[in-house]
Amino acid sequence: MFSYSLFRKELREHRWLLLIGTLVLTALGIFSAWSFDMLAMYGDMLQGFMPQLAEQFEQLLADYNFYIWSQLHPKNLLQFGIVLALILASTDLAGEVNRGSIQYLTGLPISRRTILITKSAAGMLSLSIIVWVSTLVTLVTAELLESGILWGKMLAATALLNIGLMAVYSFTLIFSALGNDAVKTGALAAAVLLIWSAAGLHPTTQFLSPFWHMKGINWFMGTGPFPWLSLVGLIIFALASLYIADGIFSKREF
Amino acid sequence: MDFAIETQGLSKVFNGRHVLKGIDLQVPPGSIFGFIGPNGAGKTTTIRLLLGLLQPSSGQAKVLGLNSQSESIQLRSKVGYVAEENHFYPWMKVEELVRFNAGFYPRWDQERARKLLEMFDLQPGVKVRELSKGMRAQLGLTLALAHRPQMLILDEPTSGLDPVWRRKFLQILTQETADDETTVFFSSHILSDVERVADWLGILINGKLRAMRSMEDFKYNERVVRVVFQHPAPESLLATDGIKSIQRQGSGYLLTITENFDEIYRTLERTPHFVLEAVEQDLEGVFLDYAGEEENDV
Numbered sequence: 001m002f003s004y005s006l007f008r009k010e011l012r013e014h015r016w017l018l019l020i021g022t023l024v025l026t027a028l029g030i031f032s033a034w035s036f037d038m039l040a041m042y043g044d045m046l047q048g049f050m051p052q053l054a055e056q057f058e059q060l061l062a063d064y065n066f067y068i069w070s071q072l073h074p075k076n077l078l079q080f081g082i083v084l085a086l087i088l089a090s091t092d093l094a095g096e097v098n099r100g101s102i103q104y105l106t107g108l109p110i111s112r113r114t115i116l117i118t119k120s121a122a123g124m125l126s127l128s129i130i131v132w133v134s135t136l137v138t139l140v141t142a143e144l145l146e147s148g149i150l151w152g153k154m155l156a157a158t159a160l161l162n163i164g165l166m167a168v169y170s171f172t173l174i175f176s177a178l179g180n181d182a183v184k185t186g187a188l189a190a191a192v193l194l195i196w197s198a199a200g201l202h203p204t205t206q207f208l209s210p211f212w213h214m215k216g217i218n219w220f221m222g223t224g225p226f227p228w229l230s231l232v233g234l235i236i237f238a239l240a241s242l243y244i245a246d247g248i249f250s251k252r253e254f
Numbered sequence: 255m256d257f258a259i260e261t262q263g264l265s266k267v268f269n270g271r272h273v274l275k276g277i278d279l280q281v282p283p284g285s286i287f288g289f290i291g292p293n294g295a296g297k298t299t300t301i302r303l304l305l306g307l308l309q310p311s312s313g314q315a316k317v318l319g320l321n322s323q324s325e326s327i328q329l330r331s332k333v334g335y336v337a338e339e340n341h342f343y344p345w346m347k348v349e350e351l352v353r354f355n356a357g358f359y360p361r362w363d364q365e366r367a368r369k370l371l372e373m374f375d376l377q378p379g380v381k382v383r384e385l386s387k388g389m390r391a392q393l394g395l396t397l398a399l400a401h402r403p404q405m406l407i408l409d410e411p412t413s414g415l416d417p418v419w420r421r422k423f424l425q426i427l428t429q430e431t432a433d434d435e436t437t438v439f440f441s442s443h444i445l446s447d448v449e450r451v452a453d454w455l456g457i458l459i460n461g462k463l464r465a466m467r468s469m470e471d472f473k474y475n476e477r478v479v480r481v482v483f484q485h486p487a488p489e490s491l492l493a494t495d496g497i498k499s500i501q502r503q504g505s506g507y508l509l510t511i512t513e514n515f516d517e518i519y520r521t522l523e524r525t526p527h528f529v530l531e532a533v534e535q536d537l538e539g540v541f542l543d544y545a546g547e548e549e550n551d552v
Contacts, residue, residue, distance in 0.1 A: 101343055107307060107337065
């Protein structure tokens with residue numbers, strides 16, 4: 001059910017995405033931590049001529065942990081992470097069809113399920129490395145610049161987001177198992193996710209959006225309990241997506 | 255007899271088009287079986303069905319006694335497969351691809367892989383994208399042979415190669431499979447290659463297996479006889495089983511015989527005639543006969 005040879009090859013193929021993704025997100029994270037004092041200064045300056053914006057700054061900067069989380073998770077990790085998940089998943093299967101190597105790969109003595117599981121494991125590991133390395137570097141920087149980071153809460157929020165990104169990756173795999181072109185597959189999955197994300201714009205429908213569940217905003221702001229239901233829901237969504245992708249990929253003829 | 259490959263009524267329909275029309279193949283173990291047919295005849299589809307990479311619309315296939323559908327993974331671990339287009343990972347070096355492949359075969363023989371790379375003069379440090387088509391075909395054969403398969407299945411392995419590469423490829427193929435009696439099943443439309451190495455032959459035309467027999471049998475029985483009778487040709491003689499086609503040329507006849515050659519020839523000898531001569535056909539002649547017959551059927 002798992003091929004180490006294929007796993008190593010997948011990680012090797014992901015290496016540039018892994019490196020660039022980690023570097024970009026780490027740089028953005030460090031900048032976010034470093035920008036806290038700078039924004040506080042600008043907030044004071046804005047008081048005189050843009051009081052509304054100054055008030056928003058004040059709210060944002062009132063809690064250092066909330067500021068770091070808001071910059072790191074809903075902005076950097078969520079947005080970049082989704083793009084990375086889309087790229088990884090769409091190239092995993094449709095990319096192999098695209099370049100013709102799927103015939104070579106499926107001609108080897110391994111099952112389609114083994115291919116899917118191994119590729120998913122490598123894709124999810126790559127995503128997790130990017131998420132965790134950039135988060136940990138950001139948190140260590142934030143702690144050094146301004147102590148008082150709530151490590152437990154930050155790490156739990158990261159785990160929730162990481163699982164959400166895995167769900168996005170798994171969902172995109174369904175399209176990848178159907179497609180012949182990695183770019184078109186990624187674009188189609190992105191379009192579907194974008195439409196889906198509209199549900200998160202209104203309070204009455206936001207529970208329908210996977211992105212809302214990934215953020216766990218109510219819990220982080222202290223207005224609700226830890227979103228266990230969201231966590232379980234995202235895991236079920238990821239597993240169901242993998243199951244569907246497996247069904248499609250196993251039956252497909254190349 | 256347990257055949258190395260045995261299919262029963264193997265058919266494949268793609269989008270309503272009957273690509274393969276119920277073929278019954280029997281490949282003897284240890285043979286080099288040439289599977290010939292024009293482009294689009296269904297050769298690649300047959301091979302992919304044999305390897306369990308496609309699902310048959312009807313019928314079944316057994317390779318090395320294993321069901322090509324339910325035991326396809328076990329089957330592929332015992333078979334070396336070289337596809338027509340070798341789409342390996344272009345970013346890998348030759349040695350990386352060999353290592354990658356080794357991870358899938360328990361019987362991988364690294365020493366044999368190294369020896370084959372040397373024989374083909376393939377540099378381990380060269381990237382796959384830098385290899386010519388001929389070199390990629392040779393790399394494909396190296397990967398297929400290095401796990402000591404019981405059978406080799408090659409899909410148009412020499413297609414697109416120049417005569418020098420083709421000769422070298424076929425030479426190493428026969429040399430490397432002769433020692434351990436590996437069965438070789440290879441498709442081709444290059445008849446001279448098949449004639450050079452195959453000892454069994456199957457002719458696939460328009461999705462139908464038109465003939466299957468040993469090369470020796472083909473060469474002996476598949477002959478054209480030119481005969482000029484002294485009297486009008488006896489109808490019963492021309493209707494004898496084994497005469498595949500009759501062409502009239504003035505007062506003479508060209509009879510294409512596919513079976514019972516000796517018997518038919520003796521009968522012709524006994525019938526009063528002016529001219530009687532048998533012309534041995536080469537593979538191209540045999541193939542064109544079948545292809546022409548198929549066109550007439552259509």
